[in-house]
Amino acid sequence: MLSDLLQALPNLRPQIYFKASLTALSHAMEDQVLSAHLDDPLVIASFQRERFYRQEAHRYWRLAQGSNQIYVLSAPETDFTNGSEHYEKIAFKPEDALSQEWHLVVIAQNYATCLVCRESPGSVAKSKNRQFGELNQILDTDTARRFEGIWTAERGVSLKAAELMLDRILFYRPELAPKVKQVRQRFGIGEISELTQSTGYACDIDTDPFVQRLLTYLQASQYKLHKAYRSIAAQARKERLVNLISTSLRRSLNPQEILTVAAQELGKNLEACRCLIYRAQATDTKAIVEHEFLSPGIISVMGQPWLLEDNDLFQEVVQNSEGICIADTQKEQRITQAPALSELVERFAIRSWLIEPVLYQGRLLGIVELHYCRDTIHDWQAGESDLVKAIATSVGVALIQAEAYANLQDLNQQLEALDRTRSNLIAITGHELRTPLSTIQVCLESLASEPDMPLEMQQIMLSTALSDSERMQKLVQDFLTLSNLESGRVEWHPESLALQECVDLALSRIRARAAKEKLPKIATQITQNLPLVRADGDWLVEVLAKLLDNACKFTPAQGKISIQAKRNGDQMVEITISDNGRGIEPNRLEVVFERFYQEEGALRRTTNGTGLGLAICRQIVNGWGGDIWAESNGKNRGSKFHFTVPSLQKS
Secondary structure, three states: HHHHHHHHHHOOOOEEEEEHHHHHHHHHHHHHHHOOOOOOOEEEOOEEEEEEEEHHHHHHHHHHHOOEEEEEEEEOOOOOEEOOOEEEEEOOOOOHHHHHHHEEEEEHHHHHHHEEEEOOOOHHHHHHHHOOOHHHHHOOOOOOOEEEEEOOEEEEHHHHHHHHHHHHHHOOOOOHHHHHHHHHHOOOOOOOOHHHHHEOOOOOOOHHHHHHHHHHHHHHHHHHHHHHHHHHHHHHHHHHOOHHHHHHHHOOOOOHHHHHHHHHHHHHOOOOEEEEEEEEOOOOOOEOEEEEEEEEOOOOOOOEEEEEEOHHHHHHHHOOOOOOEEOOOOOHHHOOOOOHHHHHHOOOOOOEEEEEEEEEEEEEEEEEEEOOOOOOOOOOOHHHHHHHHHHHHHHHHHHHHHHHHHHHHHHHHHHHHHHHHHHHHHHHHHHHHHHHHHHHHHHHHHHHHHHOHHHHHHHHHHHHHHHHHHHHHHHHHHHHHHHHHOOOOOOOOOOOOHHHHHHHHHHHHHHHHHHHHOOOEEEEEEEEOOOOOEEEHHHHHHHHHHHHHHHHHHHOOOEEEEEEEEOOOOOOOEEEEEEEEOOOOOHHOOOHHHHOOOOOOOOOOOOOOOOOOOOHHHHHHHOOOOOOEEEEEEOOOOOEEEEEEEEOOOO
């Protein structure tokens, strides 16, 4: 299908898509049909395999409620067959080239779009390669799959794709010829006139630039995710060298359980008389054995102090960061010439001895020891020492993971905040940047295309464009301000200031808006004999102005806003800006200071703004060593924003 389409329309240029991107695009195309209530549209969907169709069957049942021209193609795997129960199902042979392609075509009177893709040969080869086991198969059949193809809203291209798809449908189900003929005639599919429409869009509004930007973001994110999965897969292949012992270790985040399982399983698998695992650092003089495996009849050392200071073997392990393997302790000079080690070997009947360090990034976390205590000398095999080394590595990783588990909740909250920031950034950029851009474009196009426009109307157009350009400038300025504050590139210039002067400057900014809109009444209540404050004057005025602007946004014109200032301890002045407006839910009092936070959803806001104002205020206040916080009794019960500024004198 893709080859036929490119041959018919040589001006098309295919792109590379990840599977997740195609899934997002196809869902968006289907949702457009479902939400727009199009008049009996033509929808043709071709799935590579029946299992992919099964995941989407419910969506096509819903699509069939509004059209009798729904066609679904798939290679059968179980019970997918030709049928016309809810919509037309067409089963093609698994060896058909369609099994390597992915198609979705939507044609309506005022809407047309198509997605025609072919899985790249490299992706197909990887999915058939089983040498790396089940994990790689899962990755290759999901995020790592890549497709080459065309996605467009050009009507001519969509009509040509529909023509090619309908030809394939008739090949497998010729009895549908009357129904296919009807839809061809209705939309002019196959007519020569379609070639003249190949550059025209089916929609009145061209959403392609915004969608392309979103798609580019999805592609980049998916590529990064793919690289991460490849790294995980490489690590997984190494860990397959480790047997059931390392698998047992990864099931727990409890350090005690990890070491106990490792000692028991390692001792059993290598048939050792004694297996010890204990925590130790390079500077320790002794360690307490807390984890031990014992064969029957072997003396236990559990709970006893284990010699490290005069243990030349331990010191050698620490120095070289490598394990030591001794086949016969009675003939090993490092033991026979060291009285402390000789006594240890004789006391616990150690005949063959292996010592392996537990390391993580060069840091010693502990020691694994294997003892063979009977008269028979254990002949160490290369595979055994490698296995112990692999287990020690796994134990080191598991211990670090267990230690990090205490911070898992904080990490999850940071990830959630990052995800919210990403989502809000997309929404706000789409709303706050695209909307004024569209308005400016319309105004400028009108001025350019209508030279005879009345002077009064020209002035309105210019004023509108100027207003929206100022709105965009504020958005960009807020982005730059927050970026500079967070990166520490701001130079602070603290000075002695009278708070009343800063409040007056901030009020002058707000009252400049009174000529354009009606603002709530603002009252000032500053305590008498308040000391001077020490801060950067420009930034202090910025904080006051942004908090006042925020209060005006969420307070009705007949409401009230007050500015209060008082001492807060010996070295701080506390400033409070309160209102009787919309208020804040108690569980939102902290998150309102996050970047891009919006009290309303980004697509249904009644107030303009970037969601950066309070985040900027927090960065500024923290910059001079103050605190900022919010108080509210809940929705429609007003709110108070407090922040502190260093003062020059003590009370």
